[in-house]
Amino acid sequence: MxxxxxxxxxxxxxxxxxxxxxxxxxxxxxxxxxxxxxxxxxxxxxxxxxxxxxxxxxxxxxxxxxxxxxxxxxxxxxxxxxLFDHTGPVTGQLKIGSSDTVGNQITPFLLRDFRARCDHEEQSLHIANTTQICDKLNEFELDIGLVEGKVQAPDLAAEPWLDDEMIVVCHPEHPLTRVPALQLSDLEQSQWILREPGSGTREFFLNRIAPRLEHWQQAFELNTTEAIINCAAAGLGLTCLSRLAVAHAVNDQRLIQLELPLDMHRQYWLLYHREKYQSPLLKLFIEFCREWRLPNTQPSL
The missing domain is CATH 1.10.10.10 (Winged helix-like DNA-binding domain superfamily/Winged helix DNA-binding domain)
Structure with missing residues (x-):
């Protein structure tokens, strides 16, 4: 044969x-x-x-x-x-997948630091929702995934990675901004702007906030964070997003954070296929991710 x-x-x-x-x-x-x-x-x-x-x-x-x-x-x-085309310590192409928040707010800084330390510049970055990243890992289209959604896939190894904080935001003139000592019950009957199915951000809302509300409505379902921010800034509803992703809109006073008595922390995850061949480059990148911490590059709210 x-x-x-x-x-x-x-x-x-x-x-x-x-x-x-x-x-x-x-x-x-x-x-x-x-x-x-x-x-x-x-x-x-x-x-x-x-x-x-x-x-x-x-x-x-x-x-x-x-x-x-x-x-x-x-x-x-x-x-x-x-093998003989590069002078750096590692060679090869690294195919990285990141879900929306991680890919836009965190992975660029991770890649900057990896390139500086390891003298390797051949990386590709694919940004999609968590479910789509998992699909591509299962089909061996990607080497590694960095996502915010909880993953239950038997063929994928999922390691806790970085921590994140979610916040609820709305237009500065929304009636809820004038409610003293806001409670979750005050959010009843609210209109929400959500990400599409398969998104870790949507999953967080559905698992953490929605079960605590008897009545809520989905005003819009959008597949980009920036579109959600703009809809919320236009007064079309509340939304729940990563503090990192929404910081610029809050600092520009297009949105305002609603303080809620609820734990809003969530976990980011590092994913790879259990049977994926780990080249020296992939092993190096996984170890770098495990040790790396996000620098203070984001403005505070």
């Missing part, structure tokens, strides 16, 4: 893209070439690696057994190719 790296690359790309057409476009190959490479690999292994559902290919149990090994072989191949 002589399995080629090209076959493994086709296999991994099909897993990530879900269709022959999309994989062919990403690999700059024809669809017949991708189909043939995949068919030859399955023939050599003596097992089908996908279940066919219309035009989509869904990885089966045999494919899931192969995926981490294929990913490791491709990673080692890239490391060999790059």
């Amino acid at each position: 002589a399995i080629a790296l090209k076959q493994l690359k086709v296999f991994v790309t099909v897993v990530q893209e879900g269709t022959i057409t999309a994989a062919a476009e990403r690999l700059f190959l024809s669809k017949p070439a991708v189909s043939m490479a995949l068919s030859e690999l399955e023939k050599q292994l003596g097992h089908k690696l996908f279940d066919r559902n219309n035009n989509r290919l869904i990885i089966n149990e045999q494919g899931k057994r192969l995926l981490p090994l294929a990913d490791e072989l491709l990673a080692r191949s890239r490391a060999i190719e790059q």
Whole structure:
């Protein structure tokens, strides 16, 4: 049996893209070439690696057994190719995924410090919600995830990382800003501006605040934090966001924080696939993340 790296690359790309057409476009190959490479690999292994559902290919149990090994072989191949191309202590491409708040407010400073200490500049950053980051980790599209949502995925290792504080904010002229000694009961019947399903920020509201209210309404569902900030600043409702994310709008007096008698702290998480091959670069970055602390770069509220 002589399995080629090209076959493994086709296999991994099909897993990530879900269709022959999309994989062919990403690999700059024809669809017949991708189909043939995949068919030859399955023939050599003596097992089908996908279940066919219309035009989509869904990885089966045999494919899931192969995926981490294929990913490791491709990673080692890239490391060999790059071995003499760099003068720094580590080589390779690092693919990082961050959920919205972490990716916009924290990861840039993490990467700045990592580059300065480790002399490595080949990183990519993908920002999406927590669920989407987990999906890409499971498909080996990302090396590591830094997210704010609680994750329950058996194939992913989830380590507590940094702490965060959530706050409830609204337009400065909102009636609740004039309520003395505000209680959670004062938030009844309020309109809320929330992130989309799969977001750690939405999860925090639904788990920590919503169960304490008998009646509340969702005014808007938006997929970016800045859009939520602008809607709240326009007086369209309350919102619950990270203190880091909303600091600039509060300091500009576009929003005001509502002080509530409730623990609003939450945990950020460091994620990686349990079977992902950890190259020297990935091991170095994981250890750097474990030791790193956010510098005081944000204005206080």
